[in-house]
Amino acid sequence: MARLLARFAEDMFWLARNMERAENLARILDVNETFSRDARGSQNWLSIVHLHADNERFFAKYQAATANNVIHFYLLDPENPSSIYSCLKASRDNARTLRPLISTELWTQLNMFYSWIRTLTPADVNRADLARVCNKIKEGCQSHTGILEGTLYRDEGWYFYQLGKLIERADQGTRMLDIKYHMLLPATTEVGSPLDVSQWNALLRSAAGYHAYRRVQPRGMSPTSVAGFLIFNNAFPRSLAVCIASIDEIVVRLRQRYGLRAGNRTLEILDGMRGTLANRSIEMVLGGGLHEFLDWVQVQLIAVTDDFGRSFFGHAPSPEQAQVA
Amino acid sequence: MSGVLSRYDQGPFFCEIMGRSGTPAAEHTAAIRERLAQLDLDALQRRSEDAERELYNLGITFTVYSDKDAIDRILPFDVIPRILSREDWAHLEAGVIQRVTTINLFLADVYGPQHALKDGIVPAELVLGNSNFQEAMIGVKVAHGAYANICGIDVVRDDAGKFMVLEDNARTPSGVSYVLENRNMMLRAFPDLTTDISIRPVDNYGPKLQEAMVEIAPTEVADPQVVLLSPGTYNSAYFEHIFLAREMGVPLVEGRDLVVENDRVYMKTTGGLERVHTIYRRLNDDFLDPEVFRPDSTLGVPGLMRALRAGNVAIANSVGTGVADDKAVYAYMPRLIKYYLQQEPILDNVQTFICREQEALSYTLDNLDKLVVKPVAESGGYGITVGPKASKEELEVCRANLLKDPSNYISQPTIQLSVCPTLVEGEVEPRHVDLRPFAITGKSTWVLPGGLTRVALRRGSLVVNSSQGGGSKDTWVLG
Numbered sequence: 001m002a003r004l005l006a007r008f009a010e011d012m013f014w015l016a017r018n019m020e021r022a023e024n025l026a027r028i029l030d031v032n033e034t035f036s037r038d039a040r041g042s043q044n045w046l047s048i049v050h051l052h053a054d055n056e057r058f059f060a061k062y063q064a065a066t067a068n069n070v071i072h073f074y075l076l077d078p079e080n081p082s083s084i085y086s087c088l089k090a091s092r093d094n095a096r097t098l099r100p101l102i103s104t105e106l107w108t109q110l111n112m113f114y115s116w117i118r119t120l121t122p123a124d125v126n127r128a129d130l131a132r133v134c135n136k137i138k139e140g141c142q143s144h145t146g147i148l149e150g151t152l153y154r155d156e157g158w159y160f161y162q163l164g165k166l167i168e169r170a171d172q173g174t175r176m177l178d179i180k181y182h183m184l185l186p187a188t189t190e191v192g193s194p195l196d197v198s199q200w201n202a203l204l205r206s207a208a209g210y211h212a213y214r215r216v217q218p219r220g221m222s223p224t225s226v227a228g229f230l231i232f233n234n235a236f237p238r239s240l241a242v243c244i245a246s247i248d249e250i251v252v253r254l255r256q257r258y259g260l261r262a263g264n265r266t267l268e269i270l271d272g273m274r275g276t277l278a279n280r281s282i283e284m285v286l287g288g289g290l291h292e293f294l295d296w297v298q299v300q301l302i303a304v305t306d307d308f309g310r311s312f313f314g315h316a317p318s319p320e321q322a323q324v325a
Numbered sequence: 326m327s328g329v330l331s332r333y334d335q336g337p338f339f340c341e342i343m344g345r346s347g348t349p350a351a352e353h354t355a356a357i358r359e360r361l362a363q364l365d366l367d368a369l370q371r372r373s374e375d376a377e378r379e380l381y382n383l384g385i386t387f388t389v390y391s392d393k394d395a396i397d398r399i400l401p402f403d404v405i406p407r408i409l410s411r412e413d414w415a416h417l418e419a420g421v422i423q424r425v426t427t428i429n430l431f432l433a434d435v436y437g438p439q440h441a442l443k444d445g446i447v448p449a450e451l452v453l454g455n456s457n458f459q460e461a462m463i464g465v466k467v468a469h470g471a472y473a474n475i476c477g478i479d480v481v482r483d484d485a486g487k488f489m490v491l492e493d494n495a496r497t498p499s500g501v502s503y504v505l506e507n508r509n510m511m512l513r514a515f516p517d518l519t520t521d522i523s524i525r526p527v528d529n530y531g532p533k534l535q536e537a538m539v540e541i542a543p544t545e546v547a548d549p550q551v552v553l554l555s556p557g558t559y560n561s562a563y564f565e566h567i568f569l570a571r572e573m574g575v576p577l578v579e580g581r582d583l584v585v586e587n588d589r590v591y592m593k594t595t596g597g598l599e600r601v602h603t604i605y606r607r608l609n610d611d612f613l614d615p616e617v618f619r620p621d622s623t624l625g626v627p628g629l630m631r632a633l634r635a636g637n638v639a640i641a642n643s644v645g646t647g648v649a650d651d652k653a654v655y656a657y658m659p660r661l662i663k664y665y666l667q668q669e670p671i672l673d674n675v676q677t678f679i680c681r682e683q684e685a686l687s688y689t690l691d692n693l694d695k696l697v698v699k700p701v702a703e704s705g706g707y708g709i710t711v712g713p714k715a716s717k718e719e720l721e722v723c724r725a726n727l728l729k730d731p732s733n734y735i736s737q738p739t740i741q742l743s744v745c746p747t748l749v750e751g752e753v754e755p756r757h758v759d760l761r762p763f764a765i766t767g768k769s770t771w772v773l774p775g776g777l778t779r780v781a782l783r784r785g786s787l788v789v790n791s792s793q794g795g796g797s798k799d800t801w802v803l804g
Contacts, residue, residue, distance in 0.1 A: 002550055002576055002592075002594070002599060003594035003595060003596045003599055004594055005582050005592060005593065005594055005595075006582070006593045006594055007579070007582055009595045093558070096563075099384075099567040100567050100570040100571050107383075107384060108382050111382060111384045115382075156595060160595075258596065259596065260595060260596050261596070314593045
């Protein structure tokens with residue numbers, strides 16, 4: 001059995017990342033519309049632009065971060081490379097390349113999903129219909145995940161898909177926490193007020209973690225415990241701790257099962273991250289500065305992705321890799 | 326007769342289901358005609374729409390270069406099959422094998438001792454001056470003398486039902502994926518039509534192809550690594566590349582995935598470089614190796630020809646096979662069959678006038694309105710002038726082109742192509758068809774039973790190319 005082409009490994013990785021991004025974005029738009037209202041009942045749509053560090057690109061095109069502008073920019077705008085439309089288009093392009101490897105069902109669903117989003121007009125995603133459209137997107141992404149789970153052959157490609165999904169999840173999760181934490185951190189007088197609670201509630205829902213959190217913390221909701229949950233919980237599938245542990249496990253298995261010799265740098269980085277997570281509490285993290293901590297996490301994730309590129313995807317191979325297998 | 330064929334009128338043409346015009350309906354299609362009689366037009370239309378939607382959703386598509394908004398378009402699929410009797414198929418199969426055998430003998434000769442040129446069977450300058458003749462192949466050894474491992478021989482039928490070869494495709498013939506997908510579609514959409522009729526299966530094409538690719542690999546390798554080389558996702562036949570790689574169970578690679586070191590070919594994998602032994606390439610000669618062919622091309626692999634010449638890799642189809650499917654060389658094929666095999670051709674050519682010859686040119690110019698004029702270097706139906714259908718202006722353009730560069734053209738009488746009942750806009754009407762059987766050659770030659778039936782969907786049109794508005798049909802060879 002031939003080893004996986006480096007190019008296909010990379011496409012698998014990006015297929016997962018793009019789908020994960022699309023789903024995440026749909027959840028954020030939906031939650032923002034439904035749950036994140038301030039005292040006067042209006043939402044802050046600008047936070048979504050901040051979240052994706054899109055200020056420059058967004059304001060080059062739009063005057064103000066109104067609901068309609070932000071929704072259009074992130075849902076349908078083909079010129080925004082991180083819109084849901086662009087993510088699905090990129091996913092379909094990845095899948096098109098990967099068609100020799102993936103199941104017909106997986107391809108067909110993505111093909112139809114993309115065909116559907118292509119037909120949407122701005123009128124279809126006005127605020128009254130936003131929740132419905134976002135739900136349909138989430139459902140589409142989750143169908144994808146389910147079909148993948150049920151039909152994708154468990155070879156190297158599957159592992160690279162998992163890596164892409166987990167890296168993206170860790171990236172999106174920490175970014176969201178970073179932005180929201182600062183946006184939502186209320187004046188001390190408001191801590192514990194209904195408004196404050198509903199904001200944290202929104203953050204948890206964006207990460208699909210509201211009900212899981214409730215099981216861990218049946219009473220109350222504090223910035224500290226929400227942040228702690230999203231970073232440290234070792235059972236919530238989108239927490240940083242779970243993502244990092246899973247990435248580590250998958251890289252190890254990939255190396256064992258397929259005799260891949262590269263990826264040492266990744267394992268070192270992951271060791272460092274796991275050690276840091278194991279030795280710190282949320283209070284220590286907040287004490288040292290949440291933003292600084294999350295920034296460090298982002299830098300580590302980028303380093304891991306770069307190492308994947310060099311180790312497995314054939315980006316500027318090291319002399320060790322150039323040896324004939 | 327009731328059902329979908331009740332108002333069908335085949336006209337003066339040979340019909341692939343009814344048989345010859347003016348005679349009782351063909352015996353071998355009786356069972357199928359009976360079943361078609363039980364279907365009504367609405368039901369047929371509905372199932373046809375379902376089938377096309379499925380093709381689109383499955384992404385069984387091709388790309389039209391001239392239409393940048395239509396990256397993916399399906400080849401329109403007609404739900405009424407074309408049926409070949411067991412006898413007709415036996416005749417066709419033998420004819421195709423004879424033809425492919427000759428093509429390979431001719432290629433071995435052209436890149437070897439050149440007997441046929443020295444003996445004056447084919448004008449030497451027609452071969453050696455041909456843009457598809459690759460000097461780099463002279464003296465290169467090819468396993469089993471199999472140069473054209475995958476051949477598509479286009480055949481048509483005249484009003485008497487006689488098969489004739491219209492064109493040989495010995496470079497990278499497309500369309501076999503539709504043959505297999507059309508059959509899948511047919512079996513799903515029309516279980517009632519296909520049950521209990523013995524149709525020869527087509528789904529062993531992939532294994533047969535893989536087998537041939539193993540047979541041609543460098544001989545010292547026990548378990549050769551086969552790959553399919555594609556120009557990439559934007560190629561018009563990308564779906565077919567995916568399909569074939571999947572059917573063979575081999576990696577689909579692009580040029581950038583391959584590298585040549587010490588005259589050996591490797592692919593870049595997650596674990597480093599891995600040796601490749603046979604390449605089924607779907608890339609034209611020009612793009613294969615920038616060291617030898619187009620230096621500006623990035624689609625190929627630098628050094629590939631060195632590896633081929635060193636005998637470290639097999640390439641299918643081999644390089645330079647285009648010289649055998651050239652429309653001008655085609656005219657000499659019956660003579661080449663006699664020369665190499667000492668046999669009469671089983672399948673005749675369509676009569677062909679080679680405009681580089683003065684007499685043929687004069688005849689062509691005098692009979693432009695009756696002839697089909699084809700440029701010898703084009704494929705896909707581009708540049709063809711169909712005399713009887715052309716306007717005065719079109720004929721004048723054609724005349725000017727002929728006079729400017731006569732050796733670029735051949736002409737042929739228009740054949741009254743056979744027709745097949747076809748569902749068009751809610752009615753079943755006769756539409757012209759051709760047939761492309763596919764032959765695979767490793768140690769020996771095997772022909773896929775049936776082939777791609779292309780159908781001209783426009784009324785009266787004789788042009789069946791997918792790029793010119795043609796569709797396709799499932800082709801049944803009765804067992």
